[in-house]
Amino acid sequence: MSKAIPVTRVSQSRLTEALRETSEFGATFSDHMLVADWEAGSWKPPQIVPFGPISFSPALTPFHYGQAIFEGFKAHRTANGGVALFRPRENFCRLNRSATRLAMPGIPEPLFLEGVKELVRLDRDWVPHREGGSLYVRPTYFGVDDTLLVRPANRFRLIVMTSPVGPYFAQPIRLLAEERFVRAFPGGTGDSKAAGNYAGGLLAARLAQEKGFHNVLWLDGIERRYVEESGVMNVFFVLDGKAITPPLGGTILPGVTRDSALTLLREMGIPAEERQISIDEVLSAHAAGKLTEAFGAGTAAIVAPIACIRYRDRDLQFSAVSDSSVATRLRSRLVAIQTGREADKHNWLLPV
Ligand SMILES: Cc1ncc(COP(=O)(O)O)c(C=O)c1O
Numbered sequence: 001m002s003k004a005i006p007v008t009r010v011s012q013s014r015l016t017e018a019l020r021e022t023s024e025f026g027a028t029f030s031d032h033m034l035v036a037d038w039e040a041g042s043w044k045p046p047q048i049v050p051f052g053p054i055s056f057s058p059a060l061t062p063f064h065y066g067q068a069i070f071e072g073f074k075a076h077r078t079a080n081g082g083v084a085l086f087r088p089r090e091n092f093c094r095l096n097r098s099a100t101r102l103a104m105p106g107i108p109e110p111l112f113l114e115g116v117k118e119l120v121r122l123d124r125d126w127v128p129h130r131e132g133g134s135l136y137v138r139p140t141y142f143g144v145d146d147t148l149l150v151r152p153a154n155r156f157r158l159i160v161m162t163s164p165v166g167p168y169f170a171q172p173i174r175l176l177a178e179e180r181f182v183r184a185f186p187g188g189t190g191d192s193k194a195a196g197n198y199a200g201g202l203l204a205a206r207l208a209q210e211k212g213f214h215n216v217l218w219l220d221g222i223e224r225r226y227v228e229e230s231g232v233m234n235v236f237f238v239l240d241g242k243a244i245t246p247p248l249g250g251t252i253l254p255g256v257t258r259d260s261a262l263t264l265l266r267e268m269g270i271p272a273e274e275r276q277i278s279i280d281e282v283l284s285a286h287a288a289g290k291l292t293e294a295f296g297a298g299t300a301a302i303v304a305p306i307a308c309i310r311y312r313d314r315d316l317q318f319s320a321v322s323d324s325s326v327a328t329r330l331r332s333r334l335v336a337i338q339t340g341r342e343a344d345k346h347n348w349l350l351p352v
Helices: 061-065 088-101 109-122 195-210 256-267 279-287 326-338
Strands: 032-039 047-050 068-070 073-077 083-086 134-143 156-165 173-178 215-219 227-230 234-239 242-245 272-274 291-298 302-311 314-317 349-351
Touching (some): 068 195, 073 088, 083 109, 109 134, 109 156, 173 195, 195 215, 227 234, 256 326, 279 291, 279 302, 302 326
Parallel strands (some): 173 215, 173 302
Antiparallel strands (some): 068 134, 073 083, 073 134, 083 349, 134 156, 234 242, 234 291, 291 302, 302 314
16 A cells, blocks of 8 residues: 555635636646655655645756656546546556656656546546546656756656646647648657657647648658648548558657557457558548548547648548547547446546
8 A cells, every 4th residue: 555645735626617617628727736756866755735836946957958748638527426537557658658768767656646546536526527528637747957957857846737628629620731840750759748849849730720720730750741640639541441540650649549549440340550641642542532531539639530631732621520430439439438438348447
């Protein structure tokens, strides 16, 4: 048995129904956060404290050199009246892989998982009740040295906060295939959840949004030819009745939803392939009527149908989703498992 985590509770909860059922993604935070520090070679005992501002030196490592990583997963209300986290161990493992890549100390599993469970248990009243709602769990982990020397920090902090959310996209999305900027390249940090990856993508996303798109569709960093992923999700194409998603080759984020989707699609009798798919193949398959659907898969977006992809001067339109669309069926199975309405035969849920 691990030791109980010390908790300093808020004197008065900020919870209201309007805050809990908010539709703006990531703008509301629950009452508490988990904080743990690494110093002089070891982890100090974590604590749960009221969510609120923290104060640091202006010379703080991530402000200058970006030694910061994060994660994202969700807790849902389940059919039996409880609350369960969806595959948090996968996020824990990915956080530690990102930590290794950014020269940061590994986090012990009990510190992370017990801490997250305790935090979500304490703030369980913040888990939305409405269909499609969930409590988004956001760990962030960063160096806390105050030196301008370029080197890995000597001290680190892990903070886990939670935020009640609805789906990230309210309607089918429009993506712009990006040729000028790239997100990642072999040997870089594309398969880590490094904060800097997102900073590097903001300009392309903003320029795409100014043209009426939700985000970009990233192409590979060498030839600008192979589809990689989108801003906050992996992508799937339904081609000739098969679901195709780009392979994990070091430049895309190994999405937990992507992995879950591959399992569920195969169970649904839809062959699922991880293979390279070029933008030219997407164009020609679409022109030949073989490309029937495209969708994104990610924690925030869940399964998000793609309505349009623009590449150069061509707009590939996809027909509106119906109950029989692969995206719709996949999404409802995933949500049914997450909310305990379907048996959890893969052991994906961790009740809190
Ligand atoms: C760049 C990127 N790709 C893919 C994903 C999907 O990953 P997951 O399904 O683990 O949320 C995310 C979101 O975390 C992301 O930020």
